[in-house]
Amino acid sequence: MSQTLSQSIAETLREAIQHGMYICGDRLVELTLSQELTVSQNTIRDALHILEQEGWVHKIARRGVYIPKFTVTEAEEIYAIWQALESLALGWALETLSDIDRQHLREILISAEHKVHRHEWVHASYMIHNLHTAIVSHANAPRTQMILGRVHNQAQLLEIQRQRFIPLNEDEWDNRIETHFEFLHEIDQHNTEKAISYLKRAIQYEEELVIPFLD
Numbered sequence: 001m002s003q004t005l006s007q008s009i010a011e012t013l014r015e016a017i018q019h020g021m022y023i024c025g026d027r028l029v030e031l032t033l034s035q036e037l038t039v040s041q042n043t044i045r046d047a048l049h050i051l052e053q054e055g056w057v058h059k060i061a062r063r064g065v066y067i068p069k070f071t072v073t074e075a076e077e078i079y080a081i082w083q084a085l086e087s088l089a090l091g092w093a094l095e096t097l098s099d100i101d102r103q104h105l106r107e108i109l110i111s112a113e114h115k116v117h118r119h120e121w122v123h124a125s126y127m128i129h130n131l132h133t134a135i136v137s138h139a140n141a142p143r144t145q146m147i148l149g150r151v152h153n154q155a156q157l158l159e160i161q162r163q164r165f166i167p168l169n170e171d172e173w174d175n176r177i178e179t180h181f182e183f184l185h186e187i188d189q190h191n192t193e194k195a196i197s198y199l200k201r202a203i204q205y206e207e208e209l210v211i212p213f214l215d
Contacts, residue, residue: 079207090195125163
């Protein structure tokens, strides 16, 4: 029961982070959270440990748990790792993707597009990152998937930071969606080299949306 409750609290905190209720640099205080969520501090501590493993928070010795705040150099490293590892994972995934799998990827992106049209920005962003997670899940590479899971989450943190202060405009959202449709088109064409090239282009665009607006 304790583990299940900790996972539930972690999900609550994760959603709060994704909705911008906490921003990069904020401290998450165990006592305050335990009072707000009416659970023990041990449960909060376990939940924060789950989020730390996922890359949503980091613990600083004798200072506490914080939402990471990234420098430009750190952000550039995150996107470089994302490009390199997901390109590798995509190559493996394309060897096993079925037509049903490809259709599922397209449905995820179509769902993101619908969210954009309804101005449901948080859910649209989640669906785009879910698309990348789904691709990696087909690579049959659990270590790569674990590392990329943290990278995807930290890329979301960077996007959340930009969205809170300077939200993406509709043209930027449309370009973001279109870039990913181009990427999926190459997957549908079974063209590994072009698919990897378009994947890198899609991630590069994600970076271009964020880096100029970091402090």
